Amino acid sequence: MIKKEAKDKYTLGLELPTDPRWADMAGKNIHDVLVDHAYCEQKAASSCISLIVQYADKEKLVEVLTPVVAEEWNHFERVVAELKKRKLPLGKQRRDEYVEALQKIIHKGGSREEQLVERLLMNALIEARSCERFKMLWKNIPDKALAEFYYELMVSEAGHYKNFLSLAKEYRPAADVDRRWRELLEQEAEIIRNLTLRPDRMH
Numbered sequence: 001m002i003k004k005e006a007k008d009k010y011t012l013g014l015e016l017p018t019d020p021r022w023a024d025m026a027g028k029n030i031h032d033v034l035v036d037h038a039y040c041e042q043k044a045a046s047s048c049i050s051l052i053v054q055y056a057d058k059e060k061l062v063e064v065l066t067p068v069v070a071e072e073w074n075h076f077e078r079v080v081a082e083l084k085k086r087k088l089p090l091g092k093q094r095r096d097e098y099v100e101a102l103q104k105i106i107h108k109g110g111s112r113e114e115q116l117v118e119r120l121l122m123n124a125l126i127e128a129r130s131c132e133r134f135k136m137l138w139k140n141i142p143d144k145a146l147a148e149f150y151y152e153l154m155v156s157e158a159g160h161y162k163n164f165l166s167l168a169k170e171y172r173p174a175a176d177v178d179r180r181w182r183e184l185l186e187q188e189a190e191i192i193r194n195l196t197l198r199p200d201r202m203h
């Protein structure tokens, strides 16, 4: 029942759905996808740690993001275990063109709070897009155990997306955050439109 509902949920406001061909391409290239995915989890954990260290004075942020670090690191561990199960090495981190493009659309100036909100929204975008990709993998890949894992991740990243958006509203007025969020959703769609669809990347 829950899974049936989930098919129509978890799009999280994204303006442009991923090209449906991606799921099949990625499913046939699971080693590269797992390696890239492992580093996505590592970057998610590192990004939360860096926010906690830089904004240690923000009690709510520390409270919300501390357990997220543990969850992202647990995801990393489990992706590494999936690689090990297949006798595949983790290998080196690959260039992340999606995150590089997002970094370019994030405003750099402004107050400390404004910069924080930009970073929180960028994290929310990555969570939303990852959630959408996990949903595609869950629904399409033939390996049932791995599909279950992707289902679980889809639910978890949707929770993180909500965490980042609600944290943003702690530090800037909700109307400003909503306006900026809509702007970023449009820009993110443009990034996805212009990125080459790759079988070896999560994004």
Ligand SMILES: [Fe+2]
Residues within 6 Å of the ligand: 041, 044, 071, 072, 075, 157
């Ligand atoms: Fe994760």
Ligand SMILES: [Fe+2]
Residues within 6 Å of the ligand: 044, 072, 127, 156, 157, 160
């Ligand atoms: Fe996440």
